[in-house]
Amino acid sequence: MNHYEQLDAWIDSHFDEQVAFLQQLIQVPTDTPPGNNAPHAERAADLLDAMGLATERHAVPAELVKAAGLQSITNLIVRRNYGAGRTIALNAHGDVVPPGEGWVHAPYGGEIDGGKMYGRAAAVSKCDFSTYAFAVRALESLGAKLHGKVELLFTYDEEFGGEVGPAWLLQNKLTKPDLMIAAGFSYQVITAHNGCLQMEVTVHGKMAHAAIPSSGIDALQGATQILTALYAQNTLYQGITSQVEGITHPYLNVGLIEGGTNTNVVPGRVTFKLDRRMIPEENPAEVEANIRQVIADAAAQTAGVTVDVKRILLANALKPLPGNKPLVDALQKHGSEVFGEPIPALGTPLYTDVRIFCEAGIPGVIYGAGPRTVLESNAKRADENLDLKDLRRATKVIARALLDLLQEA
Numbered sequence: 159m160n161h162y163e164q165l166d167a168w169i170d171s172h173f174d175e176q177v178a179f180l181q182q183l184i185q186v187p188t189d190t191p192p193g194n195n196a197p198h199a200e201r202a203a204d205l206l207d208a209m210g211l212a213t214e215r216h217a218v219p220a221e222l223v224k225a226a227g228l229q230s231i232t233n234l235i236v237r238r239n240y241g242a243g244r245t246i247a248l249n250a251h252g253d254v255v256p257p258g259e260g261w262v263h264a265p266y267g268g269e270i271d272g273g274k275m276y277g278r279a280a281a282v283s284k285c286d287f288s289t290y291a292f293a294v295r296a297l298e299s300l301g302a303k304l305h306g307k308v309e310l311l312f313t314y315d316e317e318f319g320g321e322v323g324p325a326w327l328l329q330n331k332l333t334k335p336d337l338m339i340a341a342g343f344s345y346q347v348i349t350a351h352n353g354c355l356q357m358e359v360t361v362h363g364k365m366a367h368a369a370i371p372s373s374g375i376d377a378l379q380g381a382t383q384i385l386t387a388l389y390a391q392n393t394l395y396q397g398i399t400s401q402v403e404g405i406t407h408p409y410l411n412v413g414l415i416e417g418g419t420n421t422n423v424v425p426g427r428v429t430f431k432l433d434r435r436m437i438p439e440e441n442p443a444e445v446e447a448n449i450r451q452v453i454a455d456a457a458a459q460t461a462g463v464t465v466d467v468k469r470i471l472l473a474n475a476l477k478p479l480p481g482n483k484p485l486v487d488a489l490q491k492h493g494s495e496v497f498g499e500p501i502p503a504l505g506t507p508l509y510t511d512v513r514i515f516c517e518a519g520i521p522g523v524i525y526g527a528g529p530r531t532v533l534e535s536n537a538k539r540a541d542e543n544l545d546l547k548d549l550r551r552a553t554k555v556i557a558r559a560l561l562d563l564l565q566e567a
Contacts, residue, residue: 161300162492165557168296173550177275179205180288180549181268183252184277188314190253193228195314198252202287202312203234211236211291211310216332218322226315226322233327236310238294243306246563247335248293248556249324249511250286250526251316254279260540273546280544281535283341286526287312289549290339293556297564304564309333313511319471320511328518337485337563338520340512343528343535344497344552347489349482350402350505351513351524353436353475355446358429359384359453360466365419365426374424377417380463381428385412387456388432388449400437404504408445410434431470435507438475446472473509474517481521488559489525496551496558508532527552 159167169176182205186198196217203213214235223231255278257265263276270276279285290310297304311333315323327333342348361381366374388410395408410432417428436445450467457465486503493501503523512522527549529535536542 161302161561162558164300165296165561166554168299169292169550169553169557172292172295176288176292176549176553177270177546179291180275180280180285183284183287184268184275184279185266187266188253188279189256190228190317191256193253193318194230195228195253196230196232199232199234199312199314202252206234206236206291209291209295211294216327218326222322222326226318228315228318228322231314231322233314233323234310234312235327235332236291238298238308240304240306240308240564243564244336245307245309245334246560247309247311247333247338248290249311249313249338250283250290250341251313251323251511252279252284252287253314253317254282255317255538258540263541270546274543275546276541276543278542280542281528282537282542283526285528285544285549286341289527289553289556293553293560296553296557297560300561302561302565306564308560308564309335316511319473320514324511324514328514335520337481338512338515338522339485339556340510340522340524341526342524343526343530344493344548344555345501345530346404347486347493347501347503348506348524349478349486349503350405350438351476352405352438352507352509353440353442353513354471354473354509355434355436355442355449355469356431356471357434357449358431358468358470360427360429361457362464362466363424363426363462366424368422368424371424374426375462376424376460377428377463378425380457380460380465381417381430383459384453384456384465385430387452388412391452398437400439400505402438402505404506405437406507408435408437408440435509436475438477438505440475442472442474474513476510476513476516479516479519479521482523484563485521485523485559488562489523489555492555492558496554525552525556
């Protein structure tokens with residue numbers, strides 16, 4: 159039995175333990191917002207410690223967490239030192255969007271039904287706490303001569319941009335790997351992704367009694383003009399094509415809107431939040447300037463309204479660094495062997511924390527346990543789920559890839 163077969167056999171024999179570990183992670187909520195995520199980190203660290211993976215607990219100062227719009231964050235680092243050589247980081251995030259409505263399975267149950275585990279973060283990305291931890295345990299079970307280090311980075315700020323997650327770890331020199339892999343899905347290696355600009359737009363008018371609307375200024379009418387103009391941009395965006403396989407064109411979404419005080423009152427204020435996805439070829443500063451101009455021009459069509467526009471998130475696109483080739487090669491090689499089909503390297507319309515590492519000069523890719531598409535996983539929707547066959551196979555791919563990367567001279 160060669161080393162790859164030994165890794166596979168160890169993962170198979172410990173898979174029930176791996177599944178139970180993931181269930182316990184899902185059962186501790188990490189809804190973000192509000193972002194009270196330190197309790198999950200403590201639970202995860204306890205479980206990792208119990209497996210022999212000694213875990214550092216790095217609590218982010220409360221004032222920084224609050225400034226980021228969150229409540230509590232403790233980021234985790236597991237360091238495994240095998241001697242001189244490069245450091246490979248594996249990063250997964252534990253924060254998730256709230257479950258929302260429409261669940262058939264309990265969102266925090268970790269229930270298994272038909273070979274799938276259900277629960278918020280089953281697929282994105284508590285599953286890869288499990289993938290990465292058990293891949294490292296399998297690797298160490300070999301007793302093989304290795305060169306370098308592995309760091310497991312479990313962070314809690316992906317949904318709000320990563321500034322008090324991976325960015326905080328890098329800024330405080332708590333990690334500086336040579337290569338990194340971040341949580342993702344099993345059927346492709348992601349080497350590029352979209353950027354994301356999120357903005358909060360507040361339209362101010364003047365409240366008035368609905369019986370005498372002319373005495374007020376309707377903020378909702380102003381907001382409607384702006385929304386119409388913004389949605390019209392989506393038609394224009396279809397004419398902009400990315401050259402990155404897996405990424406199509408830019409697009410814009412308004413995901414939250416609120417305002418007014420009562421049915422019989424002319425609304426004096428309306429606020430909405432927009433999300434603008436940027437392809438890798440776009441310039442974020444130009445994109446933001448264009449959005450602000452579209453808003454200003456549309457607002458001018460409603461007499462009396464004023465508008466405040468605030469940027470709430472800017473995540474740059476991931477543009478691959480040349481040094482990512484060893485990661486891509488190892489993951490494609492073992493992915494194709496384990497899954498029995500080619501594993502392409504391409505881009506994704508999502509945005510992730512990997513960009514933070516690449517901006518720091520650290521080549522990274524995205525690979526982990528999950529289906530072919532986000533839609534299949536129900537990520538950010540009801541009944542998010544993970545096929546346990548993908549979890550088992552992705553863990554084998556990561557373990558095999560680490561073996562190759564850490565045995566190289």
